[in-house]
Amino acid sequence: RFPRLCLCVWYLAKLSSVGSIRDEETCERLRGLIQRQVQICKRSVEVMDAVRRGAQLAIDECQFQFRNRRWNCSTLETMPVFGKVVTQGTREAAFVYAISAASVAFAVTRACSSGELEKCGCDHNVHGVSPEGFQWSGCSDNIAYGVAFSQSFVDVRERSKGQSSSRALMNLHNNEAGRKAILSHMRVECKCHGVSGSCEVKTCWKAMPPFRKVGNIIKEKFDGATEVEQRKVGTTKVLVPRNSQFKPHTDEDLVYLDPSPDFCDYDPRTPGMLGTVGRQCNRTSKAIDGCELMCCGRGFQTQEVEVVDRCSCKFHWCCYVKCKQCRKMVEMHTCR
Ligand SMILES: *[C@@H]1O[C@H](CO)[C@@H](O)[C@H](O)[C@H]1NC(C)=O
Numbered sequence: 001r002f003p004r005l006c007l008c009v010w011y012l013a014k015l016s017s018v019g020s021i022r023d024e025e026t027c028e029r030l031r032g033l034i035q036r037q038v039q040i041c042k043r044s045v046e047v048m049d050a051v052r053r054g055a056q057l058a059i060d061e062c063q064f065q066f067r068n069r070r071w072n073c074s075t076l077e078t079m080p081v082f083g084k085v086v087t088q089g090t091r092e093a094a095f096v097y098a099i100s101a102a103s104v105a106f107a108v109t110r111a112c113s114s115g116e117l118e119k120c121g122c123d124h125n126v127h128g129v130s131p132e133g134f135q136w137s138g139c140s141d142n143i144a145y146g147v148a149f150s151q152s153f154v155d156v157r158e159r160s161k162g163q164s165s166s167r168a169l170m171n172l173h174n175n176e177a178g179r180k181a182i183l184s185h186m187r188v189e190c191k192c193h194g195v196s197g198s199c200e201v202k203t204c205w206k207a208m209p210p211f212r213k214v215g216n217i218i219k220e221k222f223d224g225a226t227e228v229e230q231r232k233v234g235t236t237k238v239l240v241p242r243n244s245q246f247k248p249h250t251d252e253d254l255v256y257l258d259p260s261p262d263f264c265d266y267d268p269r270t271p272g273m274l275g276t277v278g279r280q281c282n283r284t285s286k287a288i289d290g291c292e293l294m295c296c297g298r299g300f301q302t303q304e305v306e307v308v309d310r311c312s313c314k315f316h317w318c319c320y321v322k323c324k325q326c327r328k329m330v331e332m333h334t335c336r
Pocket residue numbers: 063067072074274275276277278279
């Protein structure tokens with residue numbers, strides 16, 4: 001049986017070993033999807049491979065953003081069983097939901113632009129001459145399509161629960177905040193045409209920010225996330241800041257319901273709760289990557305390890321750089 005609280009998007013990423021999702025039959029075999037998602041999968045088989053790539057993107061970005069923290073997104077390696085870490089209403093869960101929803105929107109939009117899908121292409125609403133006087137031309141990313149697909153596919157899990165639980169409200173809010181991290185940071189990219197780079201004619205198109213930028217934005221929102229609680233306003237339930245002194249969160253902020261555990265110790269009953277024994281730490285840093293905080297006061301060990309680096313690089317005419325390989329000893333600190 002599939003664990004009750006799995007996050008389907010992550011599960012899809014793990015299917016990379018299964019190969020691509022090509023036919024409707026595969027949709028039936030994707031464990032972890034709810035019935036409504038199987039229907040969407042069948043209806044949009046051609047989009048599902050992009051969804052799978054998106055999920056992988058989200059995992060990679062999560063592990064990058066959390067590489068120097070006690071919880072390093074490792075829970076996701078123990079899929080399909082999710083630890084409480086992600087399934088509880090913590091700040092970490094808020095990040096995971098936001099980055100997943102964003103990554104699906106991003107990957108689907110990419111697929112539209114690259115012409116691999118029949119259902120969508122470039123954004124044709126972007127055309128003509130802009131007020132600034134440049135010509136819209138080329139392929140503008142169809143972010144509206146990617147966002148709509150993410151909303152229908154990723155959010156359907158929460159919507160099917162009736163939007164009443166505070167967890168569902170939290171997840172939906174954070175999914176939307178994740179997608180906003182792309183929507184609010186769309187950029188205009190341009191190319192100049194004319195004699196030797198003179199910009200007589202400029203053509204421009206709308207492009208998504210690189211996914212690393214999206215990850216950085218959502219990580220910033222994680223750092224400033226708002227603790228909320230459910231309140232009834234009339235007949236609808238809403239999330240409001242737990243501390244009424246705090247200014248209300250916006251659509252782009254992350255929200256969470258439960259405080260995070262300290263992530264210090266290994267807990268065999270909580271998948272993904274690996275503890276910080278053996279983690280590398282920075283001896284001079286006072287931040288969370290420093291040995292004091294990372295090792296939760298248990299102390300650390302120091303080893304001399306040999307690293308191989310490029311050095312004495314020389315530029316050769318024309319045009320390559322040749323380097324030597326240097327070996328040097330560096331100190332590496334790991335938590336006890
Ligand atoms: C995360 O930390 C655990 C130990 O707590 C380690 O085994 C794992 O390799 C780390 N994962 C990443 C992606 O750094």
